[in-house]
Amino acid sequence: MPExxxxxxxxxxxxxxxxxxxxxxxxxxxxxxxxxxxxxxxKHVEALRQQGYRIDAVATRGYRLVEVPDRLRALELRPLxxxxxxxxxxxxxxxxDSTNDRAKALADDGAEHGEVVVAERQTAGxxxxxxxxxxxxxxxxxxxxxxxxxxxxxxxxxELTLVAAVAVCDALRQAGVEAGIKWPNDVLVGGRKxxxxxxxxxxxxxxxxxxxxxxxxxxxxxxxxFPPELADLATSVLIERDHPAPRALFLAAxxxxxxxxxxxxxxxGFGPIREAWKERSVTLGRQVSVKTDTxxxxxxxxxxxxxxxxxxxxxxxxxxxxxxxVALLRPA
Ligand code: BTN
Numbered sequence: 001m002p003e004x005x006x007x008x009x010x011x012x013x014x015x016x017x018x019x020x021x022x023x024x025x026x027x028x029x030x031x032x033x034x035x036x037x038x039x040x041x042x043k044h045v046e047a048l049r050q051q052g053y054r055i056d057a058v059a060t061r062g063y064r065l066v067e068v069p070d071r072l073r074a075l076e077l078r079p080l081x082x083x084x085x086x087x088x089x090x091x092x093x094x095x096x097d098s099t100n101d102r103a104k105a106l107a108d109d110g111a112e113h114g115e116v117v118v119a120e121r122q123t124a125g126x127x128x129x130x131x132x133x134x135x136x137x138x139x140x141x142x143x144x145x146x147x148x149x150x151x152x153x154x155x156x157x158x159e160l161t162l163v164a165a166v167a168v169c170d171a172l173r174q175a176g177v178e179a180g181i182k183w184p185n186d187v188l189v190g191g192r193k194x195x196x197x198x199x200x201x202x203x204x205x206x207x208x209x210x211x212x213x214x215x216x217x218x219x220x221x222x223x224x225x226f227p228p229e230l231a232d233l234a235t236s237v238l239i240e241r242d243h244p245a246p247r248a249l250f251l252a253a254x255x256x257x258x259x260x261x262x263x264x265x266x267x268x269g270f271g272p273i274r275e276a277w278k279e280r281s282v283t284l285g286r287q288v289s290v291k292t293d294t295x296x297x298x299x300x301x302x303x304x305x306x307x308x309x310x311x312x313x314x315x316x317x318x319x320x321x322x323x324x325x326v327a328l329l330r331p332a
Contacts, residue, residue, distance in 0.1 A: 009036060011075055013044040017055065017065035018079035026062035051075070070220075070247055072118050072141070080252035085114030086145060086259040087252075093117070095137075097124040100198055100214035103144035107202070107210035113148040116255065125216065128198055129325065133216050136225040140236070141251050144214040145258060149266065154203035155307075157211055159270045160262070161185045161199040162308050164213045166276045167257035168195050172217070174253050177240045180282035183301065183310045183326050187217075188282055191328070192235035194218050215254065220244045274304060286331060288312060292324035301326070 012034050017025060030041045045055050045063055052069030068076055074090045081087045089112060096102050099117040101124070106115060121137035135142055147160060165185040172179035172187060172194065179187050179194060187195035195217040202209040218236035226234050237245045264272050278284060281304075289298045290312065299314035310321040 009034065009040065010044045010047055011078065013041060014048055014053070014065070014075065015079035017063060018068075020065070022064065024058045024061045024064045029062070068246065068248060070138075070244075072120060072247055072251060076248040077118070077252060080248055081255060083114070083256055083259045085112075086262070087114065087116045087255040089115040091115065091117045093119040095119060095121045095123060098122050098126050098214075099142050099144040100126060100200060100212055103146050103212040103214070104200060104202075104210075107146045107212060111146050111210075113146065114259075115146045116143055117146075118143045118251065126198060126214075127196055127216075133196060133198075134227065135216055135218070136221050139220040139222075139225060141217045141219050141247055141254070142215070143251065143254075144212050145255070147211040147213060147262065149208055149211060152208050153206060154201070154208050156270070157201050157203065157208050158184075158199070159265065159273060159308055160211050160213060161197055162270075162277050162304075163261045163265050163273050164197050164199070164215060164258060166273060166280060167261045168197065168215055168217065168254055169280045170257045170261075171250065171253040172237070174257075175237055175241075175245050175250055177237055179280075181277060181280045182328065183281070183283040183304065184308065184323070189235050189240050191282075192233060194235050194237070194240075213258070217250070217254070219247050219250055270306060270308070274306065274308070277304065277308075283310070283326060283328065287329035289327045289329060290321055290324040291327075292321060297321065297324075298329075 013030060016030055027038050027041050031038050049055055054067035056064045056066050058064055073092045077090060096119040099119050103117045119142055122142055125133035127133040161184055165181045168187050169179045169181055177189050179189050182188050185197040186193055198214040201211045220238045221236040283301045286301055288301045289296060297312055297319050299312040301310055301312050303311040305311055312319045
């Protein structure tokens with residue numbers, strides 16, 4: 001059965017209620033503000049209830065939004081977003097192959113900076129280095145953001161991956177989990193992976209056309225939702241906190257943090273991002289083993305340089321690593 005779709009006014013009523021937070025809003029205030037009749041306001045409130053919103057009617061005083069459905073549609077997300085660009089255009093799907101693939105196609109067709117693709121389920125989610133990304137439908141968060149960084153040379157585009165890692169780490173900490181970053185952009189809690197980031201771009205020699213930053217976060221996945229081979233390697237907000245997180249709020253926090261760190265990068269360059277990344281790192285000061293395209297490097301990870309490359313002190317000197325898979329061995 002097709003899902004009910006919110007009309008424009010319904011969305012405005014919801015936004016009004018969401019903005020009021022715990023406050024009761026009178027039907028009169030809503031109708032005055034939105035230019036609707038009281039009967040129309042009542043009809044929209046009823047329609048929202050049908051879609052799973054809990055809206056209490058408080059005798060003689062008005063309405064209060066008590067609960068939003070755990071869904072990732074524009075209807076849930078828009079009222080929560082206070083960004084200037086990121087997420088101002090949302091493409092929300094029940095199912096897609098990969099949000100990164102959708103975002104890339106949209107970017108090729110001229111989508112604007114900040115447009116976001118979100119899906120409840122991916123049939124061909126992709127991870128770094130050709131791996132797949134599997135994620136339980138309607139439990140987690142999978143999204144891709146289209147960025148058009150002005151004046152950023154292609155060689156510096158990878159800095160945006162670290163921008164995203166810092167932002168996702170902050171959103172997770174805001175949700176109450178002690179997340180940290182494993183180079184370059186895995187987000188871990190207690191050594192287990194909670195989020196991954198896949199960055200792709202289209203560029204010419206001296207110009208970036210677009211960058212797509214794809215983010216997958218295990219939000220409300222239960223232990224049994226992970227395939228057996230990941231059971232000991234992955235975790236989720238639900239597992240860590242022992243209670244679920246409202247996904248729309250979490251996604252809005254990710255998009256807000258992403259825009260915030262993106263703006264700091266645009267204004268201040270990689271310096272502030274490098275510092276923020278180092279503060280959140282769980283890699284530096286560790287013995288690591290890094291699988292690169294040319295072999296395995298073992299040593300102590302001690303810094304990232306001004307390009308974001310990992311610096312590892314080995315028995316024969318310092319190695320500068322641009323891409324690879326890091327295994328954390330023990331504190332140095
Ligand atoms: C990794 O850790 O290997 C990166 C995982 C990235 C997964 C996200 S989910 C949303 C977006 N769409 C994809 O197909 N991949 C990214």
